[in-house]
Amino acid sequence: MGDMAQSPLMSQAPIRILLVDDHSVVRMGLAAILGLDEGLSVVGEAEDGTQALEKFKAEKPDIVLMDVRMPGVSGIEALRALRTACPAARVVMLTTSELDEDIQQAIAAGACGYLPKSVKREELSKAIRHVHGGGHYVPEAMARRLEQLARRRHLSAREIEVLDGMRRGLSNRDIATALSISEHTVKAHVKAILQKLESADRAEAVARGFEHGLLKVERP
Amino acid sequence: MGDMAQSPLMSQAPIRILLVDDHSVVRMGLAAILGLDEGLSVVGEAEDGTQALEKFKAEKPDIVLMDVRMPGVSGIEALRALRTACPAARVVMLTTSELDEDIQQAIAAGACGYLPKSVKREELSKAIRHVHGGGHYVPEAMARRLEQLARRRHLSAREIEVLDGMRRGLSNRDIATALSISEHTVKAHVKAILQKLESADRAEAVARGFEHGLLKVERP
DNA sequence: GCCGAGATCGCCCGTTCGGGCGATTGCGCA
DNA sequence: TGCGCAATCGCCCGAACGGGCGATCTCGGC
Numbered sequence: 001m002g003d004m005a006q007s008p009l010m011s012q013a014p015i016r017i018l019l020v021d022d023h024s025v026v027r028m029g030l031a032a033i034l035g036l037d038e039g040l041s042v043v044g045e046a047e048d049g050t051q052a053l054e055k056f057k058a059e060k061p062d063i064v065l066m067d068v069r070m071p072g073v074s075g076i077e078a079l080r081a082l083r084t085a086c087p088a089a090r091v092v093m094l095t096t097s098e099l100d101e102d103i104q105q106a107i108a109a110g111a112c113g114y115l116p117k118s119v120k121r122e123e124l125s126k127a128i129r130h131v132h133g134g135g136h137y138v139p140e141a142m143a144r145r146l147e148q149l150a151r152r153r154h155l156s157a158r159e160i161e162v163l164d165g166m167r168r169g170l171s172n173r174d175i176a177t178a179l180s181i182s183e184h185t186v187k188a189h190v191k192a193i194l195q196k197l198e199s200a201d202r203a204e205a206v207a208r209g210f211e212h213g214l215l216k217v218e219r220p
Numbered sequence: 221m222g223d224m225a226q227s228p229l230m231s232q233a234p235i236r237i238l239l240v241d242d243h244s245v246v247r248m249g250l251a252a253i254l255g256l257d258e259g260l261s262v263v264g265e266a267e268d269g270t271q272a273l274e275k276f277k278a279e280k281p282d283i284v285l286m287d288v289r290m291p292g293v294s295g296i297e298a299l300r301a302l303r304t305a306c307p308a309a310r311v312v313m314l315t316t317s318e319l320d321e322d323i324q325q326a327i328a329a330g331a332c333g334y335l336p337k338s339v340k341r342e343e344l345s346k347a348i349r350h351v352h353g354g355g356h357y358v359p360e361a362m363a364r365r366l367e368q369l370a371r372r373r374h375l376s377a378r379e380i381e382v383l384d385g386m387r388r389g390l391s392n393r394d395i396a397t398a399l400s401i402s403e404h405t406v407k408a409h410v411k412a413i414l415q416k417l418e419s420a421d422r423a424e425a426v427a428r429g430f431e432h433g434l435l436k437v438e439r440p
Numbered sequence: 441g442c443c444g445a446g447a448t449c450g451c452c453c454g455t456t457c458g459g460g461c462g463a464t465t466g467c468g469c470a
Numbered sequence: 471t472g473c474g475c476a477a478t479c480g481c482c483c484g485a486a487c488g489g490g491c492g493a494t495c496t497c498g499g500c
Binding site for chain 2: 445446447448449450451456
Binding site for chain 4: 156158159181182184185188189192201
């Protein structure tokens, strides 16, 4: 493996990579893995967001591989700062957990890729080349999770009915009666609504309902 | 008294009146009082909203004197039905209590006058003539109360601050901390808000806040 | 000068809410 | 043929909510 250096495609100048992680062990591991691919070259390492910015300016790497979680300036913040300073920077975020919720923030902040540290060597190389080629890379499992998170904001028809009951000042029991279901089911819906709308209580959920256009002003 | 029949003004055809009240005693009393005024003439009586509509169509009275509270179809509902069927109908509502809250609904539903049953004979006649002449009549005391009720919708600056806390999903205690006051005071404000916005709970209050323009969409 | 209204604080109490653990059914999509 | 998800139902429980009874103080209008 890793002996594709002679192929016409790989004979180009290697992709220059900057590693950012507070754990030197991880940096070592990544460097070792990436070193096996002759089309890739680690040109610098940084321990935190601040260093990352400095190293980036000094080395002008093609790709930044950065941990999402770091002490001090978080990976997400560092990503934002980096993208603000150098919008052309192509950053691939790394995460420890398989199902990291930060994925949304990372994408929103301009990450070009998002990988779990458990990623296999082949996929890592593939991801880096893909991102270097101008694309975005998110593993299958994470993409699915992204969809879930996206769908998660959209209330179901039933949930909107319940939300509408809330905005009228109905209690869970009242809503249950109105919809001819049990109070417990209403509570289940309410719970789902609070989660999806990231609200602490029904009052905030109603506010979010208006903000998201789920509820319309009836009597202006 | 009642011998003004010869005066030029009173020589016109008398004002034809329909009485609507579920208590025959009240109808009798009104008929007796109105009978003292030769410019007025009771041309029919009804015991409920349904009868009222029938009698109105049959007699085409100039003025309807109707109780706000009646079993079955309430006076307010009957008023609405009447105004819908005959927009030209001029209706004066009667109430038992001096400070009836229904006054707002009655006015909103198109009543031309609103009187307590304790009204004096002179004022009753005056009111009927005024309404018959195309005007609206509400006694001094009730007019003042109307103002109060109107002002009552406007939340104070402090109350809007509390409402804003609600829409953010803050608990009473949280709001108290944010505003540096006691939780109890917040509860007092919340209570006032619920009353003013006619809401059963904070969720509905928030909805009303948006509907009344007190709250603005922050994140569309 | 008094009255009303707003803002502040106090206690009690029943109901509701929201969270935490469950669970089964049916539908669509892979 | 599963897997995921929406919708339905179950119980327990602590905290929050809302109502009802208070109260004082200040400010502005009549």
